[in-house]
Amino acid sequence: MPTNGAAGRQIGVSLPRLEARAKVTGRAEYTHVMQLPGMVHGKIFRSTVAHGRIQRIDVSAAARIPGVLGVFTGEDIRRVIPDPYYGPAFHDQPILALDKVRFVGEPVAAVVAIDPHIAEAAVAQIVAEYEELPAVYDEVEAMTSKAYVHDKLRPAGSFADLKHLKDVKSTNMAVDARLRRGDVDAAFASAAHVFEHTFHTQKCLHLAFEPFAAIAETRPDHVTVHTSCQGPSFVRFELARLLGLPQNKVRIRIPYVGGGYGSKLYIKLEALVVALSLLVRKPVKIALSMEEQFYQITKHPSTFRIKSGVDKDGRITARKCEVYWNGGAYADVGPRVTHKSGFVASGPYDIDNVWTDSYALYTNLTPAGALRGFGIPQLCWAYESHTDIIARALKLDPVEFRRKNLLHEGKAHASGTVLKDAPLEAVLDRLCERLQWSAPFDRGNGSIRRGRGLALALKAAISPTTSVAMINMSADGSVTLYCSTVDMGQGSDTGLAQVAAEALDVPADSVRVVPRDTDVTPYDMGTLGSRSLFHMGNAIRTAAAEVKAKLAALAREVGEPEGSNIPVAELFQKRYGMQAGNVIGSGAYKPDYQAAKHEIGYSENITPYWMIGGAAVEVEVDTETGHVRIVRVVNVIDCGTPINPRIVETQISGASIMQLGFTMFEKMHLDGGQVTNASLADYKIPGIADVPPAMINETVRNYQQNGPFGAKGAAESATLSLSPAIANAIDDAIGVRLMELPLTPEAVLRALRAKEGAPLDEATN
């Protein structure tokens, strides 16, 4: 083919990030600090009650403040967006509260002013009165509570097709996702041992360092939104729906994003700024404070009742999973988390009889969505703690027990999908090797006790989803890559540029990746679920193939012999008589997929690839204080071929440290629906001192057959297993089992005291 010069291998190389210079010199553009000429500022007035009927909103004092352009309520929004309900799974969330409020912090009114401080001062002058209604906060109570968060369900998209959701009233259950394989009851009856436990995870949140921010510039027939967002295509689609515009009249622009982790998917502030901009006819920006993030989107708290039957040889014969997902007041993507993760709730094991119910539940709390792992960290917390408890009870080595039950390559998972390119055993082997599982181990003494634990998980990709890529080669041979994958710090621009470069045989650092802009960058389902490298990478390969075919056609047009490797710049010169022209290729990728049937969950192909992540840890527990010191963490994942090994390594360490926070201390404290620690002064996230002194981050050798150059995603895999690995290590050290996250010193101490028969209160009194 026509060539840009033999560039050599562009993948498997730790190219520095393309955006590194712009970021370290402070010249990278972020929505949160963006200024537009003539831009005005919005601030949100929020509900102080968890559930209530709006009786009165008095905005008169706020509206009188000089510099205030307007104060708007839900009814005002309806003047520009008549049906203002949105959501990726259910159309249940109003842009501003209508009639009712459903969680503390819900947006009730918005002030637009020439300055954000004026807007904030005006918000403080708004008075709202509510008739308080009974509220529900716990996901298990929500199943039976008569405090209904919504009067009726509003399923949308594929959920709208689910018959059992039609016209359902008087329920807090948005979705009940079921998987049935074999006969669990019969298997439990004949099992040698049956174990049943209930695990909990807490409410915590993403806390991106760039809080949510969006700016809308609107005309009656065209809308542009600049936003810190992970999914431009969906936001375009959803805004077009809300506004009744075709997609080509809605433009979503995304500069660099300062972290997302699943929080910045779907509509967040975008619909509100658009509505406000239409109302005041100026560009409107809303940028949340760090504190306001506690009222936007969170991670699902969960309750997982898991029951396993084990035969006399230590083989798991049956598993029953009941997972309750606390979705908060609005569904966001919770039903899909519930649905998709439900299919793999039984873990990476080969179990003939599986029964799963996964319930998406409404409560009167901040809505919950996807957070780096799409539910699997919550599930793995339960099933891998449960696995260790069983092994311990049966006096089996936890590794041996796992090996005995592990799903093998080529066998069907409970969902019906066969395990392929999924090296579970290799990951387990590597964990053991790096932690020296078989070597003698110093278990400590006195008040300092030492222990080890590990855990293993698999995750199906969110499927089926589509990515489209476009590549433009200029007349000098330089390459521009267009894709709507959002680089929010994970390094996707660099990795995808490497895929494009490898496919086109050009140097990767010469590939320019244009900023996300739906006017320009084609459709992508979203940057989520570690899907981008695989899906967008495959789309890029198709686009590159089209570019190559068109270059070859150009070469034929100018009479080059078949197989000519005429330099590209020379080819354009020859064809167009000057340095003119472009060659443009595009490619779409959607994996083959067979939907898991709602009732029974059997399918041959629910995921195009499996993600595997394992963690092993070594801890020191201070039995006098309950303090757990993580001495060593080993993270091993499978991402097929690492396209950029250095970026993969930072993805693994980043994921692990993030999950460490969720495991050890992060928790939103709630009091009657009110978050009592909604600030970074009170809500601790991992700091540099929390990073374990020894951290090993590795990938196993693998090649994903259907991936781009053998690759698949790496972003979430190191979040999946860390929490149970630590709990297992604590149990190994001090013989107590924690059933709930986070694993605080207080929880450890309480458990120790409980084991010793002395509750904490007595012990410390």
Added chain:
Amino acid sequence: MPTNGAAGRQIGVSLPRLEARAKVTGRAEYTHVMQLPGMVHGKIFRSTVAHGRIQRIDVSAAARIPGVLGVFTGEDIRRVIPDPYYGPAFHDQPILALDKVRFVGEPVAAVVAIDPHIAEAAVAQIVAEYEELPAVYDEVEAMTSKAYVHDKLRPAGSFADLKHLKDVKSTNMAVDARLRRGDVDAAFASAAHVFEHTFHTQKCLHLAFEPFAAIAETRPDHVTVHTSCQGPSFVRFELARLLGLPQNKVRIRIPYVGGGYGSKLYIKLEALVVALSLLVRKPVKIALSMEEQFYQITKHPSTFRIKSGVDKDGRITARKCEVYWNGGAYADVGPRVTHKSGFVASGPYDIDNVWTDSYALYTNLTPAGALRGFGIPQLCWAYESHTDIIARALKLDPVEFRRKNLLHEGKAHASGTVLKDAPLEAVLDRLCERLQWSAPFDRGNGSIRRGRGLALALKAAISPTTSVAMINMSADGSVTLYCSTVDMGQGSDTGLAQVAAEALDVPADSVRVVPRDTDVTPYDMGTLGSRSLFHMGNAIRTAAAEVKAKLAALAREVGEPEGSNIPVAELFQKRYGMQAGNVIGSGAYKPDYQAAKHEIGYSENITPYWMIGGAAVEVEVDTETGHVRIVRVVNVIDCGTPINPRIVETQISGASIMQLGFTMFEKMHLDGGQVTNASLADYKIPGIADVPPAMINETVRNYQQNGPFGAKGAAESATLSLSPAIANAIDDAIGVRLMELPLTPEAVLRALRAKEGAPLDEATN
């Protein structure tokens, strides 16, 4: 094919302009009023001498003014752009003057300050001293003058290949474009009559209502320029060359443009703002005042010596053309104007023996470039005045004389290219019909005399040039069109959307045309020479064909029968399981072309289509004041199929009114190289009172075989012939012949007095 619903015919329909609402509501974005956060402002210090060696530039007082970030000279520019010479034909123009200045108004230094007023105040504090050098202003004198504007020629691009320009020194002649057909000397010797005249045109300028403006945002490895410009792709290419960057690291963004007319082609302020931005490391904007436009780019003054031999039957047998183009101090696109227009200097006539020399000459004046007609209005001024003088001398009806000599469809033009789809006679017929040429005519009496005149021209397109278009169809079937054609008021967005809509069978007003942005919109040679509708229109058709082929492939993938007309939105839904995906098609168009040989000019194919424009006028001349009143103007052009008849009509009237200014009063007055009327107070352009009371703007029925849906451009055709039509009418009215533009009352009066043997001075004394 898959369908968006039968949209009906989308061409030949006067769709309102897509941008109409944005423009009339003041929401359309223009560079001149654009603000960027952190942006600072540049102002230019200009030469006060026409030709001189720079002795000293003292910027110290300017640099001390608070708010000034820097004062920079040509040498400073070299710190960031080592070889700062640019130009589309010759690389002869420095970003800021180096060593020498070559015209009054040439940029010598630039101030960057936090505010444009501070920058302007600082400019006033700069002191420069020059050693004055002999200067040359007249194009004919420049041929032989020893005052050389440049020490050596710096031809670039295709001009660099011309051997006779290599290492030429001591000349002001940049290009001598020659055409030779037959033997003119022999033909003159045997002619029944030989006529020779010399015509002049004046220096005037484009005067777009949005003066030149550009803003640069730079990083060391990436440059963005927002600019009011007609040719984003060329500016990208040229800036990449100056900066030593690949094209994909240079981004040119063009919002709406407030008029161009050829002035905003190629580098104007763009290189300067980029250099200043690199120097001060901030976004830098320069927006010229209306007055500064007089020092940027102008229309070529010209001298045309035309000599024709006519046989006894009134057939023109030979024509010799010597055209002197006054290009000013830097070549800009002048050599190409000289070259391309030179080939058609002999007019729309069938002449066996033609000899043309067309000279591009440097002088110490503001540079000259293309202005709506690419030199043809200057040529037509001469050859159609000359035609009438001959007819009058031979006592022939001017129309009959033209008919006798007109080039017929299928015959080769002097350049060698055959006339095709070029209805010269139909245009002439229509002019006569609308002016009622054969009807009795009131010739006035007393001091008010009435006359009629007409003229006819043909123009070759600037060829070969390339356009690339891209079309993106979203999952809801909405269409986005990407092309680098710049809508600067001519309505190209609407016309090209109609072509795309017709090709895709969707409603044209649903097609979104994205703003010009080289990151996004593919290569286009430039919006010039009425080339866009034809070239970009053809590229769009190819892109649309690719979209249709890809839609058909999608339909096959989902099992639709061949020829299925499944709605597009349904097709995407079926293929991707949701409203996902895009279909992207691109297309390049470059017409077949055979270069005219430099020496003899014969070629079979120098233009992909011919443009035809004719004008007929009726005037009243006041013989006491010399005032000429244009009573009626008929403009008839051929643009093949009018895609949007209403826009074509406004293009015709706009071109005609613009040319009316150049014909009747516009002139840059010069005194020793100094423009003495450089303001709109002193330089008159047509106002509403100057528009003739009766104006007929029409197209003839035609179909351009190789055009998109039979269309070709319309922007320039009505500029070509108006000037000689008016001069011919004046002669018809009062029997005096004006040889020089503009046709001011003073010129008319002088000519009348001269005819009467009394010069004006005596008559008025």
